[in-house]
Amino acid sequence: MHLAVIGTGYVGLVTGTCFADTGFRVTCVDIDEEKVRTLRTGTPTIYEAGLEGLLQRSVREHRLTFTTSLPDAAEMADVLFLALPTPPGADGSADLSYVLKVADDLGEYWAAQATRRYRVVVNKSTVPVGTADRVRAALEKHGLVAGEDFDVVSNPEFLREGVAVTDFMKPERVVVGTSSERAAEIMRSIYEPFVRQGNPILIMDERSSEMTKYAANSFLAMKVSFINEVANLCEYLGANVDEVRVGMGLDSRIGNKFLYPGLGFGGSCFPKDVQALKLTSDQMGYHFESLEAVLNVNKRQHDKLPGWVSDRFGADLSGHTFAVWGLAFKAKTDDIRESPAISVVKALVARGARVVAFDPEAIETTRRELGDAIEYAEGMYEALEGADALVICTEWHEFRRPDWDRMAEGLKNKIIFDGRNLYKPQKVADLGFDYLSVGRPHMIKETA
């Protein structure tokens, strides 16, 4: 069976590489010529642990190829996975133009062929409920017959950036939405190597599958907003959210995952998916109240760190320099889309501050977005030189056990605003720093 993956970004590249690793022949398509050129050499275009080795092996063994030609993939592939962008449109709903355009192009190409053969078109992008029907209609428009020439399947992706390869190789579940038994059988056979430990492949109808992805992401986002509100209240009450979240999380009905307070959620999925589900809901005339709260709380949380900085240094931050550790929306990725760190940096710059930032992987992606609006340091300690305070925005491992002497030497003032709760407050205070973290006692030295 020959597979194609259309769109070779965070999801598509991992999907194509992992399928190729199990022996499938895979053709990956992207419109970005530079990306395709780079990938052909076996060089990853994103930072993702474990990806490079797999990519190089499959490219070398000619199982995995990259092209800018959709017709090539349309010709060869039996099953085509659409891993295309679905960014928020002007009103916040998911923009389906990428997905529908590719479906239209595929329909046009296949309809023009002298002979027809059956294909499966799989939506791996996160798409609103009803999109499988729209993709089917885009293919039927060209005279293709559903069930004979093609079937459309919903197969939402649940991988997490940072551990995407592991997640793809060992998914907790695979969700497949289709009403075609033929397509379901093909999907089972494709995913069989990934669920050998017995994790389920759930076959359901298309709409339930599409809804599952949005419901899962929205629920996780809700957990994050909930614990952030608990943390905020802890600050007023003198409670410590670290103790509270452990006490809560040990209840198996709650669970300890996604109970870490911080700067709010970010990334390319949660913000846009919660927003899109809310809009879908509005369009149905149903007011999904908790989603609105999840988004509002998150927006407020993004403003938290700049608020602390201004409380200390004033609303006008001109003349002040801040070191920022972390730009990626979370550790182990170079992705800065909707990153709370970028919100923090932009807020500091808007208030007149000079920002010197360091991130182990996300400097290049940030430079593309912010250019010269901030300065970029070579290393975490270089960022501190002469800064008025340190602002921590991403929970990278290398920030967890810093050299406190070098920190004290570099910083002008021993002040840390920690949006990721990396250290024990008392320990940092004992080292002579002022230390503000989320939902825990603020350690501030008395000033005369």
Ligand SMILES: NC(=O)c1ccc[n+]([C@@H]2O[C@H](COP(=O)([O-])OP(=O)(O)OC[C@H]3O[C@@H](n4cnc5c(N)ncnc54)[C@H](O)[C@@H]3O)[C@@H](O)[C@H]2O)c1
């Ligand atoms: N990033 C994640 O962690 C994640 C996880 C689960 C689901 N998703 C969903 O998967 C989808 C893709 O997300 P992503 O993060 O991989 O996006 P991405 O922006 O990293 O990748 C999309 C790729 O598609 C390419 N592309 C655009 N138009 C094209 C076309 N006409 N033909 C071929 N290629 C084209 C782009 O050049 C880009 O390389 C989205 O719907 C997203 O919500 C993302």
